[in-house]
Amino acid sequence: MVQEVTSPSPAGKAPQTNKLGLTLADYKGSPSTLCDGCGHDAITSQIIKAFWELSIEPHQVAKLSGIGCSSKTPAYFLSRSHGFNSVHGRMPSVATGAHMANHKLYMVGVSGDGDTASIGLGQFGHLIRRNVPMIYIVENNGVYGLTKGQFSATADVGSTLKDGTVNRQTAIDLCGLAIELGCGFVARSFAGDPKQLVALIKAALAHEGTALLDVISPCVTFNNHEGSTKSYKHAKEVDRPLHELGFIPFYEQITVDYEPGTVQDVEMHDGSHLRLKKLGLDYNPTDRFAADRAIHQSHKDGTLLTGLLYIDQETPSFTKLANLVDKPLSSLTPNELRPPKEALDEIMASLT
Amino acid sequence: MKTLARDSKDMTEDKKLIVNDFSIHVATVNGSGSQSSNTVLLRSIFQMGIPVSGKNLFPSNIMGLPTWFTIRVNKDGYIARKKEVDILVAMNPQTAVEDIKDLRPGAVCVSPVELNLDKIRDDVKHYVVPFGELANKASDNVKLKKLLTNIIYVGVVAELLDIDQKEIDKAIERQFEGKAKAIDLNVRAATIGREWARENLKKEDPYRVERLDLTKGKIIIDGNGAAAIGCMLAGVSVVTWYPITPSSSLCEQLIDYLEKYRLDKETGKRTFSVVQAEDELAAVGMALGAGWSGCRSMTSTSGPGISLMSEFAGFGYFTEIPTVIFDVQRVGPSTGLPTRTSQGDLMSTYFLSHGDTKHVLLLPSSVEECYEFAMKAFDLAERMQTPVFVLSDLDLGMNQWMSDPFVYPTTPLDRGKVLSKEDLEKLGGFARYKDVDGDGMTYRTLPGTAHPKAGYFVRGSGHNENAAYSERPEDYLYLMDRLKRKWENAKKLVPAPVIDHNKDAKIGILAFGSTHWAILETRDQLMKEKLPTSYCRVRALPFTQSIPDFIEAHEQVYVVEQNRDGQMLDLLRMEFPHLTAKLRSVRHYNGLPVDADFVTEHILEQERNAR
Numbered sequence: 022m023v024q025e026v027t028s029p030s031p032a033g034k035a036p037q038t039n040k041l042g043l044t045l046a047d048y049k050g051s052p053s054t055l056c057d058g059c060g061h062d063a064i065t066s067q068i069i070k071a072f073w074e075l076s077i078e079p080h081q082v083a084k085l086s087g088i089g090c091s092s093k094t095p096a097y098f099l100s101r102s103h104g105f106n107s108v109h110g111r112m113p114s115v116a117t118g119a120h121m122a123n124h125k126l127y128m129v130g131v132s133g134d135g136d137t138a139s140i141g142l143g144q145f146g147h148l149i150r151r152n153v154p155m156i157y158i159v160e161n162n163g164v165y166g167l168t169k170g171q172f173s174a175t176a177d178v179g180s181t182l183k184d185g186t187v188n189r190q191t192a193i194d195l196c197g198l199a200i201e202l203g204c205g206f207v208a209r210s211f212a213g214d215p216k217q218l219v220a221l222i223k224a225a226l227a228h229e230g231t232a233l234l235d236v237i238s239p240c241v242t243f244n245n246h247e248g249s250t251k252s253y254k255h256a257k258e259v260d261r262p263l264h265e266l267g268f269i270p271f272y273e274q275i276t277v278d279y280e281p282g283t284v285q286d287v288e289m290h291d292g293s294h295l296r297l298k299k300l301g302l303d304y305n306p307t308d309r310f311a312a313d314r315a316i317h318q319s320h321k322d323g324t325l326l327t328g329l330l331y332i333d334q335e336t337p338s339f340t341k342l343a344n345l346v347d348k349p350l351s352s353l354t355p356n357e358l359r360p361p362k363e364a365l366d367e368i369m370a371s372l373t
Numbered sequence: 374m375k376t377l378a379r380d381s382k383d384m385t386e387d388k389k390l391i392v393n394d395f396s397i398h399v400a401t402v403n404g405s406g407s408q409s410s411n412t413v414l415l416r417s418i419f420q421m422g423i424p425v426s427g428k429n430l431f432p433s434n435i436m437g438l439p440t441w442f443t444i445r446v447n448k449d450g451y452i453a454r455k456k457e458v459d460i461l462v463a464m465n466p467q468t469a470v471e472d473i474k475d476l477r478p479g480a481v482c483v484s485p486v487e488l489n490l491d492k493i494r495d496d497v498k499h500y501v502v503p504f505g506e507l508a509n510k511a512s513d514n515v516k517l518k519k520l521l522t523n524i525i526y527v528g529v530v531a532e533l534l535d536i537d538q539k540e541i542d543k544a545i546e547r548q549f550e551g552k553a554k555a556i557d558l559n560v561r562a563a564t565i566g567r568e569w570a571r572e573n574l575k576k577e578d579p580y581r582v583e584r585l586d587l588t589k590g591k592i593i594i595d596g597n598g599a600a601a602i603g604c605m606l607a608g609v610s611v612v613t614w615y616p617i618t619p620s621s622s623l624c625e626q627l628i629d630y631l632e633k634y635r636l637d638k639e640t641g642k643r644t645f646s647v648v649q650a651e652d653e654l655a656a657v658g659m660a661l662g663a664g665w666s667g668c669r670s671m672t673s674t675s676g677p678g679i680s681l682m683s684e685f686a687g688f689g690y691f692t693e694i695p696t697v698i699f700d701v702q703r704v705g706p707s708t709g710l711p712t713r714t715s716q717g718d719l720m721s722t723y724f725l726s727h728g729d730t731k732h733v734l735l736l737p738s739s740v741e742e743c744y745e746f747a748m749k750a751f752d753l754a755e756r757m758q759t760p761v762f763v764l765s766d767l768d769l770g771m772n773q774w775m776s777d778p779f780v781y782p783t784t785p786l787d788r789g790k791v792l793s794k795e796d797l798e799k800l801g802g803f804a805r806y807k808d809v810d811g812d813g814m815t816y817r818t819l820p821g822t823a824h825p826k827a828g829y830f831v832r833g834s835g836h837n838e839n840a841a842y843s844e845r846p847e848d849y850l851y852l853m854d855r856l857k858r859k860w861e862n863a864k865k866l867v868p869a870p871v872i873d874h875n876k877d878a879k880i881g882i883l884a885f886g887s888t889h890w891a892i893l894e895t896r897d898q899l900m901k902e903k904l905p906t907s908y909c910r911v912r913a914l915p916f917t918q919s920i921p922d923f924i925e926a927h928e929q930v931y932v933v934e935q936n937r938d939g940q941m942l943d944l945l946r947m948e949f950p951h952l953t954a955k956l957r958s959v960r961h962y963n964g965l966p967v968d969a970d971f972v973t974e975h976i977l978e979q980e981r982n983a984r
């Protein structure tokens with residue numbers, strides 16, 4: 022794994038700082054109130070790590086969510102950032118508006134499978150269609166944790182609830198759907214694989230457009246039993262990483278220390294590199310049809326395909342198409358906001 | 374011959390001229406292109422200095438269903454809908470029989486010869502015109518013939534009413550600006566109509582126009598266009614919307630203006646951002662996201678969209694995020710009559726959302742107020758940090774109104790209490806929801822503010838002064854009571870009612886929004902009946918103290934509104950229970966704009982019954 026943290030800790034004592042001189046603790050939030058062992062907390066840790074290691078200014082980050090246990094987590098990371106816990110399933114619209122007002126913000130949205138795949142499916146689809154630049158993390162546990170364990174729309178056929186109820190309805194695969202909707206960065210991961218997750222979060226940050234991370238995040242209280250396909254045990258068993266991931270930020274040297282053909286290097290818009298080291302499978306994440314096929318095949322096989330499923334950096338982002346002035350609209354001065362009297366005079370003359 | 378007239382015995386042989394005081398009702402088929410001809414007719418009278426108003430009574434349909442355009446010409450400046458039709462132009466075969474049945478004896482009917490309307494009623498003055506033949510003269514093209522028929526009736530009516538041909542030509546030029554061929558064709562067709570009428574029709578009715586000097590310098594505009602200009606001058610930067618009649622033309626016009634006047638001079642890039650959202654829920658979510666992130670943001674919709682915005686409206690109120698929401702009201706519940714007017718969203722918008730929610734509502738009556746209140750709404754939203762609603766309606770929003778030109782704003786934008794990086798450096802930090810100034814309005818920061826203490830957490834769940842999660846009863850009480858305090862202070866900020874206190878009056882009239890125009894006329898009508906009135910025009914919610922004072926000062930107050938259940942009446946009863954006995958109600962809710970005769974008759978009847 023590449024070491025992004027620059028200033029080494031002097032004499033072992035003082036905590037390590039990043040390029041901004043901030044410690045990992047500076048990227049933490051208030052203590053989590055989730056159940057001990059909840060997958061969501063594991064994801065929170067990797068968000069903290071990714072933002073710290075990439076030395077992103079916390080005040081330039083907007084963290085948003087809907088409603089659910091998962092959606093509570095923005096309170097547990099980046100306490101110096103601006104947070105927005107919105108209404109159930111509607112975080113994408115709030116994020117879109119926030120971005121319209123200030124396109125310089127890094128935006129990270131956290132949602133649940135209930136928040137995204139049920140009540141929020143419409144807004145999720147349209148966020149992707151607009152390609153609003155943000156990381157969209159679905160903390161996917163197959164149930165509604167916060168309302169005490171009902172099935173969500175991502176529950177697999179045959180998966181059971183604690184009381185034995187079996188799900189018979191088709192699961193919505195958010196990655197497959199996102200690819201269909203034209204999402205340019207689609208990844209799946211597992212809360213139990215921090216190394217993969219942190220690399221994906223970093224790469225998602227470098228992507229100019231909506232980046233979806235569907236992260237299997239077991240609910241230890243309501244969906245971690247035998248018979249659940251979203252338990253830690255089951256996920257671990259069926260996890261099939263597509264590749265080993267490494268992320269090299271734009272400000273680091275790239276070293277070529279691998280045998281040709283064993284590694285695929287994806288250059289991101291900001292000059293960063295996502296390094297995909299092959300793991301037996303011959304998988305090309307820039308091939309949309311192959312991605313689709315692999316996802317369907319994994320359903321058939323009952324496996325969990327994790328890693329970068331699909332990447333396309335060509336689709337223009339929402340920001341690009343908006344053709345905005347460079348500075349955030351939120352920083353326009355009164356003179357820039359209110360057209361002069363001549364404008365009104367001209368309009369009035371056209372109406373007489 | 375048998376007549377279908379409601380009452381033909383009082384058909385008068387009045388030879389007196391009626392100058393500049395009548396209504397023209399043009400019945401056509403939706404999508405037939407009559408809109409531009411009607412505008413030409415309206416504008417040509419306006420250009421002669423005579424006060425006019427134009428209302429389009431149209432179906433929820435793109436093509437094929439009946440539509441009516443009413444022009445009211447009135448020297449005294451009354452521009453409410455006039456109940457009686459004086460001159461019918463019956464171009465629509467589907468409705469012609471109905472249309473002519475409704476005419477009062479002595480009215481005028483211009484119709485195509487083949488409809489044989491003169492066989493149906495002999496107590497109206499018929500002018501039967503061979504429109505088909507005239508259209509043949511105007512063009513050889515079948516499609517064009519149909520379109521040109523519309524401008525031919527304009528020519529006929531112009532001759533009958535003595536509208537100056539120069540003004541017709543001018544109005545046509547304006548309507549088809551830059552399209553020389555269309556101008557030429559239309560001018561010729563209008564002239565064909567006019568000349569035929571001159572040679573073949575004998576003027577036998579009292580109606581005519583005469584030049585006045587009452588419209589000089591005035592503009593004609595619809596309320597949505599006026600609001601759009603107001604929004605632009607308010608500095609709106611984020612516009613999110615979902616199409617719905619009758620509000621679409623607000624955002625559409627706004628976008629056109631922004632594309633012209635809000636581009637960066639050097640780069641040509643936009644200083645605004647617009648999204649056509651996937652629904653109203655998303656539209657208001659985006660508007661709130663942008664309001665939180667520091668832009669003046671807005672959305673515009675009608676009743677069905679307002680219903681969808683409900684959850685977010687309460688969220689915006691509770692988390693204190695500014696945005697502006699226009700509700701151009703139409704008839705409901707449900708799809709209702711989507712192209713008809715109403716004031717039926719007052720109650721539901723006032724309390725939009727669950728729990729203890731109450732919103733600030735602005736209630737413009739005129740196009741001028743659509744313009745002014747748009748600007749006011751943004752100032753209020755940012756000062757109070759809350760969603761502010763502007764309730765217009767279809768009549769105001771989509772019809773053509775005469776107005777004085779709008780005045781450029783003299784007050785600067787009020788961006789409210791926002792702390793900058795420098796402020797935070799001085800203060801060392803801040804508490805987002807702490808009532809520092811005692812007015813219930815707290816300080817906020819914007820995302821992106823470069824200070825480690827600038828960030829705070831917006832949440833729809835209970836929170837304390839520091840925006841931290843809290844379910845402590847004391848914290849919740851503090852928050853709710855502060856929101857109430859803020860609400861009380863809104864009374865000092867919203868537009869005050871306009872009150873005309875008549876010392877001789879025992880009764881008062883209270884109205885709001887587009888109902889205003891009928892009230893102006895009603896008051897004059899009542900005066901002729903020796904019933905002087907006072908008038909209170911409510912311009913916003915919450916109510917200010919002058920409203921109960923007004924009610925108190927009169928024996929009875931008639932609350933006039935355009936909904937079935939008397940929503941304004943109910944709000945007044947609720948807030949001022951001790952005044953309930955003084956309140957009476959007049960409600961007009963058939964989908965047409967309220968007219969003065971209706972209000973006058975209802976007030977007189979209740980006065981008679983009370984005696």
Ligand SMILES: Cc1ncc(C[n+]2csc(CCOP(=O)(O)OP(=O)(O)O)c2C)c(N)n1
Pocket residue numbers: 088089090091092109132133134135136137160162164165166167168173240
């Ligand atoms: C409009 C609305 N309906 C229902 C709820 C109740 N509710 C809260 S969280 C939730 C489901 C959350 O599930 P998910 O997004 O999967 O989050 P998890 O708790 O599993 O992380 C529901 C139905 C709500 N808050 N708002």
Ligand code: SF4
Pocket residue numbers: 054055056058059060061090091162166167239240241242243
């Ligand atoms: S209920 Fe489930 S999802 Fe919610 S905090 Fe507990 S473990 Fe996590």
Ligand SMILES: [Mg+2]
Pocket residue numbers: 089133134135160161162163164165166173
């Ligand atoms: Mg869940």
